[in-house]
Amino acid sequence: MTKKLFIKTYGCQMNVYDSARMADVLAPLGFRPVDAPEGADFIILNTCHIREKAAEKVYSELGRLHQLKKNRERNGDSLLIAVAGCVAQAEGTEIMRRAPFVDIVFGPQTYHRLPEMVARAARANGKGSRRRVLDTEFPVEPKFDFLPQAAAPQGPSAYLSVQEGCDKFCTFCVVPYTRGPEYSRPAADVLDEARRMVASGALEIVLLGQNVNAYHGAAPGRPGGEWGLGRLIRELAEIGGLRRIRYTTSHPKDMDADLIGAHGEVEKLMPYLHLPVQSGSDKVLAAMNRRYGGDDYRRIADRLREAREDIALATDFIVGFPGETDADFEATLRLADDIGFTQAYAFKFSPRPGTPAALMEGQVEDSMKASRLKILQDLLAARQLAYNVASVGAMMEVLFDRPGKRPGQLAGRSPYMQAVHVDPPHSGGDDAPARAGRADGPDAITGVIGSIARVRIVEAHGNSLKGALQGGAGPARIAAQAGPDQRICA
Numbered sequence: 001m002t003k004k005l006f007i008k009t010y011g012c013q014m015n016v017y018d019s020a021r022m023a024d025v026l027a028p029l030g031f032r033p034v035d036a037p038e039g040a041d042f043i044i045l046n047t048c049h050i051r052e053k054a055a056e057k058v059y060s061e062l063g064r065l066h067q068l069k070k071n072r073e074r075n076g077d078s079l080l081i082a083v084a085g086c087v088a089q090a091e092g093t094e095i096m097r098r099a100p101f102v103d104i105v106f107g108p109q110t111y112h113r114l115p116e117m118v119a120r121a122a123r124a125n126g127k128g129s130r131r132r133v134l135d136t137e138f139p140v141e142p143k144f145d146f147l148p149q150a151a152a153p154q155g156p157s158a159y160l161s162v163q164e165g166c167d168k169f170c171t172f173c174v175v176p177y178t179r180g181p182e183y184s185r186p187a188a189d190v191l192d193e194a195r196r197m198v199a200s201g202a203l204e205i206v207l208l209g210q211n212v213n214a215y216h217g218a219a220p221g222r223p224g225g226e227w228g229l230g231r232l233i234r235e236l237a238e239i240g241g242l243r244r245i246r247y248t249t250s251h252p253k254d255m256d257a258d259l260i261g262a263h264g265e266v267e268k269l270m271p272y273l274h275l276p277v278q279s280g281s282d283k284v285l286a287a288m289n290r291r292y293g294g295d296d297y298r299r300i301a302d303r304l305r306e307a308r309e310d311i312a313l314a315t316d317f318i319v320g321f322p323g324e325t326d327a328d329f330e331a332t333l334r335l336a337d338d339i340g341f342t343q344a345y346a347f348k349f350s351p352r353p354g355t356p357a358a359l360m361e362g363q364v365e366d367s368m369k370a371s372r373l374k375i376l377q378d379l380l381a382a383r384q385l386a387y388n389v390a391s392v393g394a395m396m397e398v399l400f401d402r403p404g405k406r407p408g409q410l411a412g413r414s415p416y417m418q419a420v421h422v423d424p425p426h427s428g429g430d431d432a433p434a435r436a437g438r439a440d441g442p443d444a445i446t447g448v449i450g451s452i453a454r455v456r457i458v459e460a461h462g463n464s465l466k467g468a469l470q471g472g473a474g475p476a477r478i479a480a481q482a483g484p485d486q487r488i489c490a
């Protein structure tokens, strides 16, 4: 019998990938994904711990689901509720205490055991005798060895998890505690999964990991041998039909020569890199345990640009880390100005329970954090706008992976990760598909979704570009999902 599964995903691409794999694991039990919680037999909240007040948001969502569950039970039906992901890992016991109606709590490393957890919880669910399941272990067996092949294609741009966990222990970050120690999947498994993704319509593969460039997977057919991320990317590039490769998120310390070289040599590797710097101050970077200084980061950026002149660099900043002085903040502004990031995410430091930074002396006043954040964000926004404006007139290959907000509008990404949209022809834009050899009308233009099309950039905004189709698009493939949070590694 078919049962309905609703998964609400918070946070980054890694969680999007995990949610898809949870659906794969549950498919043999008859669960089919649905788009809304109403009517679902099983609801999973796949949570993220990066954002401020993450746990409180989960409890507030759980309050709504509790009502749904009560209504269902009043009608003699049952509803299973589970909390997954990093909040579950960090606060499993507390969730069981505060939300006794939750049936299952499991961490990011145990979802391959979901069928067993569901069987245990479902046995008593809705029949008065409650049996609840908490599984937040870091099992010895890697979950990837137990996951089934993906049941559903992800779309033209597909996420592929190659690495998980982290051993870096940046002092502000919960990942080493919620995702566990660093683990890299064997290269042969990654290549197999990539081939299947391409066979089911993926044109672009985004390699995921909390610290993806620390990848060191077992080399195929060479016992004891390992491949780094550079080698993995070179091998992936040999897959026919795969047009684009990206990876996220990286640590500057792990940008080795082979990976930097791959940016110059592998055409399919897109000229964009999200490389979190967090601060420009050596003192703050040391307190964060980042293991590099501002000048180290500048040198890496130089080497990347030597390898690939047009590479677009994106980053993350944390403003107001404990002990950050005006001089430290000035160093951050200098670094931001020197590098010229094309996209950047800046956040106020917010202490995560259980991390060393939460207990550090010299916590910065919130008003100071806010004013510094504003200054930095203004600088970053100005650089991003200038970069986008410089793209006007350029021809770019855009991967259109979803409809835009307006009917008939297309949305996609440039090689440099800029959001690009093309308006429907009736909107009066400079993008009439008839000129590109297409029949006129919104239906014709949306047929471009799932392909890479040549686009002339006609307009620039702070966060997006507007383009005009120039022909050369491939056949329509598959509609895709909304974009998740870009951050994996904090």
Ligand code: SF4
Residues within 6 Å of the ligand: 166, 167, 168, 169, 170, 173, 174, 175, 176, 210, 211, 251, 488, 489, 490
């Ligand atoms: S910030 Fe990134 S590198 Fe640092 S501990 Fe977290 S996941 Fe690891």
